[in-house]
Amino acid sequence: MIGIAKREIELLAPGGDVDSIKAAIAAGANAVYCGLDRFNARNSAENISFDDLQGILRLAHKRSCEVFLTLNIIVVESEIPALITLLNKLVNTSLDGIIVQDLGVLYLLTNYFKGLKIHASTQLTTHNVGQIAFLSKLGVKRVNLSRELSIGEIDELTVVAHKHNILTEVFVHGSNCLCFSGICYISSVHGGNSGNRGRCSQPCRDQYLTTPNGNDFPLNLKDNSAFFDLKALSESGVDSIKIEGRIKKFHYVYTVVKAWRQQLQRLYNGEALSVDNSSLYKVFNRDFSNAFLAGAITRSMFIDNPRDHSAIHLAKGYDSSNEANLERAKKELYDDKTEIITDVKSKIDLLSIAKAPLTITLSGESGSPLHVLVETPDGSFVVNSDSNLASVGKQALNSDMVLKSLKSINDTEYYIEKLDVDGLQRNVFLPFKEFTSIKRQIHALLNSSREVVEPIDVPLLKRDTTTVPNPTLSILISSPADVNLSNGTSAQLFFQLPNGVSNAYTQLVDMFLTNRSLIPWFPSILIGDDYRDAIKFLDVVKPTLIVSNNLGIANKAYEMGIGWIAGPYLNVVNSFSLQCLKENFGCGGAFISNEISKQQVKGIKKPENFNLYYSIYHPIVLMTSRQCLFQQVDGCEKDTLDNTCIGQCERSSTITSLKNVPLRIEKAKGNYHCIYNDVNYLNTEIVTDIPNLFSSFCIDLRDIHTGTKLEMDIAGVAKVFVDYLSGTSDAGQELHRTIHPTTNTQYRKGI
Known part of the structure; x- marks a missing residue:
């Protein structure tokens, strides 16, 4: 070894x-x-x-x-x-x-x-x-x-x-990042800059109204x-x-x-x-932590200042007053930075990303092969035609014709600086196929013997024109008290499993074995024992269908022959994603991401025999974090997350932006810390805007406290949604009277 x-x-x-x-x-x-x-x-x-x-x-x-x-x-x-x-x-x-x-x-x-x-x-x-x-x-x-x-x-x-x-x-x-990457939507919801599109505006680094614990930047790591x-x-x-x-x-x-x-x-x-590690403190930093890697997730990971920490760190090593320390440190760092920039600039100025020039020389006469000499800065090579040059043909070899035929070389790490045809007899011809072969050989020799790949014409996916039956309602819950919510309707009932499956494993198995029509909804994050117990859950319960926001669970369900639906946090926004899930993993349906707009949804082509889902009502999760979000807000008696935090902690709080917009922090038993938008998502428009696409529309009736209020119990809310999908004329207006305030900005703006 x-x-x-x-x-x-x-x-x-x-x-x-x-x-x-x-x-x-x-x-x-x-x-x-x-x-x-x-x-x-x-x-x-x-x-x-x-x-x-x-x-x-x-x-x-x-x-x-x-x-x-x-x-x-x-x-x-x-x-x-x-x-x-x-x-x-x-x-x-x-x-x-x-x-x-x-x-x-x-x-x-x-x-x-x-x-x-x-x-x-x-x-x-x-x-x-x-x-x-x-x-x-x-x-x-x-x-x-x-x-x-x-x-x-x-x-x-x-x-x-x-x-x-x-x-x-x-x-x-x-x-x-404070949030697990890929499932952070705070920048998308608050400003339309999706992190999944490379446009994160980093609202976690923003200043908020001072929290009860005395912090102005409560989300800043x-x-x-x-x-x-x-x-x-x-x-x-x-x-x-x-x-x-x-x-x-x-x-x-x-x-x-x-x-x-x-x-x-x-x-x-x-x-x-x-x-x-003093050199690392000489360039931008927010101070350093290795807490995730060490498996010790502590309050010390936070810093109440998103700006450069370099001067503060350096000032701590001086003996004079704090104010004098900081000014001295800033001056020293400025000088150091200037020296670093000058030194590095002198080094990188010696490095060139210019493409390499080629000299290509053609020679030959009628009755003999075409001889092509290619000279690079590092050497040269020769390519000869298999057949002889002819005195008749379709197009004579000349500099214009050759440059046009070899122009694709300029899209490589090389460019043609000089073309010499003085040694080539005038009015000689070579079959097009033969010259194409020479071009391919030149490409291969310039590119370490890799063959040129001709443009691939990817067949566009066809839209499934099969008529979709009237869409049904599906309901997401997380409380055992709500397992009978769909009684009397045709609605599918999804039950969200917690991130901490291990803590509630026995109760979950018993509940699903007792309620066989209940469909497990797997969260995005399942780490270590929680993932292993989630797999054991599948093996014991053997559900006929699941919803999964985790690709590991999806893969295992496919291997076990369990039907599965791709959840909304797999960020599906195009037809090829649907095709990928169906062809490779036997997926029978998928939620379309709520990040995309009406026009962006309309472009998606549903595969044959595949169901599309869309969440038309839900609390908007902005981020999910493995860190404790209360330490900087209300405070917490623990400095470090321990084994009981995920399973037992249950609390909520808020932080408020300088624009007076509150964000809701929720920690449910068994789950990681989440931040929710203050206003829930409600989009009744999509039902009529895009007919004949979705098989089911989902509503999220989990007990998550936000600024959105329901004017009736969740059973009544579910009934009004059923009425709306069945075409009852005033049900849409009743929904907006019953559930308020709400937003569907993402559907209007997209990504």
């Missing part, structure tokens, strides 16, 4: 612009991840052009650095043609991987663009072994694990990932840093350590990457790891 010190871990760095990518390479990154100006989850970064990408690939590969491209957003139907056009270009690059969130994009890559290696984005919220198995069936080669996991949990997932020939990567430095945990990460088998920061500047990237490169080198040399 190879010793830990001998096993090298990839150091993966962010590249929000060309200078940052150069800085990462100069500092010793093994790989960089970057995005183009579309389809990536950092729209606020400068990003790069396609031409830039080709030069970056050339520079990086010469420096033994890999390049991964982020296509890690959800993609709406109208964007699919542009995405396919881009994939047809990317498949002929030397990219080392594509980072993906959307299930439809995964489907396209798996079925049509097999030359591109697939990496699962952190936006897929991968935290259990079932999700690893799911992703392996879609050809994923690497997965970025959820940031909330401990070393022990990472260890378990990495073992399973390696059995599936999947590499694991872990974020080790940079911003911490310190930055993540596992600098002192490198040995433990190495021993866990992790393949890549990833630095966050695609909106950070080049000097930040260089400083952080260099510090991590030096720490890695100490590990490889068998030396003691450094306990000095």
Whole structure:
């Protein structure tokens, strides 16, 4: 077995612009991840052009650095043609991987663009072994694990990932999200900037009205840093350590990457790891915490200031007064930053992302083969035609014709700087097919013998024209007292299982065995024992149908022959996602995401024999967190979350924005902490706006306290919804009188 010190871990760095990518390479990154100006989850970064990408690939590969491209957003139907056009270009690059969130994009890559290696984005919220198995069936080669996991949990997932020939990567430095990635909707709901579209406006960093516990920034976490945990990460088998920061500047990237490169080198040399992380405090930070990784989720993870902590940290080391400390620290940091920027700029200015120039020389005469000499900055090669040049034909070889035929070379890491046809006899001809073969050989020789992939014409999915029966009602509950709510109606009754399945396992099994028509609704997050007990639940209860917001549970249900519906938090927004779930995992239906607008929903094509669902009424969950959200708000007697917190804690509170908009914090027994919008979602319009698409409309009648009030009991509310779906003329008006205030802004604005 190879010793830990001998096993090298990839150091993966962010590249929000060309200078940052150069800085990462100069500092010793093994790989960089970057995005183009579309389809990536950092729209606020400068990003790069396609031409830039080709030069970056050339520079990086010469420096033994890999390049991964982020296509890690959800993609709406109208964007699919542009995405396919881009994939047809990317498949002929030397990219080392594509980072993906959307299930439809995964489907396209798996079925049509097999030359591109697939990496699962952190936006897929991968935290259990079932999700690893799911992703392996879609050809994923690497997965970025959820940031909330401990070393022990990472260890378990990495073992399973390696059995599936999947590499694991872990974020080790940079911003911490308070919410599990991929299921955060606070920016989307409050401002229309979806985190699933790379537009997060970071409202968790905003100032709120001072909380009872005295905090102005109650949702703001310190930055993540596992600098002192490198040995433990190495021993866990992790393949890549990833630095966050695609909106950070080049000097930040260089400083952080260099510090991590030096720490890695100490590990490889068998030396003691450094306990000095002072260089990391010289660039932007919100102070550091490794609490998720250590499995000790404490109040110390929060910091009541989202701005740069560097000066405050440095000032703590001085002896003079606090005010003098801070001014002195700011001056010292300014000087240090200026020196760093100057030093790094001198290094990256030596690195060029210019594409390599080619000189192509054609020679030959009638009766002999065409001779093509290709000269690069690194050498030359010759390609000859199989057949001889002729004196008659359709189009004579000349510089214009050759340049037009070889123009696709300019979309690679090379460009044609000079074309020389002086040695070519005038008015000679070569069959088009023969010249195409020469072009393909040139491409292959320039691109490490990789064959050119001709444009792939992906067949567009056809809409199922089968008439959909009148849509039914489905109801989501979470209280055992409501299990008879659907009596007297044809409504399906979904019961939400908690995140902490283990704490309530026996009661849940008994309830579902007693109420066989009750349909289990699995949450997005199921970690460790809770995932294992959820699988045991499936095996014991053997339901005929489930709703799952967790891909691990979905995969297991498919393997067990249990019918399943994809829940609304799987972020399904396009037809290829539906096709992916149906073809690969036997999915019988799916909720369409509530993030998208009327027009975006209309574009979706339902597969044959497949049911579509839509939630028309629900409390809007803005985020789900593994952290305690009360410590900064009302306070909590515990400094650290323990085993009883998830199972036993039940409380609620509010925080209020500076615009006087309240947000509701809810912690139900067995569940993680959640923040809900103050106003619930109600969208009766979609029922008539888009007929003949949805099989069922869902209403969420869980006991979640928000600013929306119900003027009758939930049984009465359910009855009015049934009436509305059956066409009762005044039922819609009654719903809006009964349930108020409400919003459907997402349906109007979309993403």
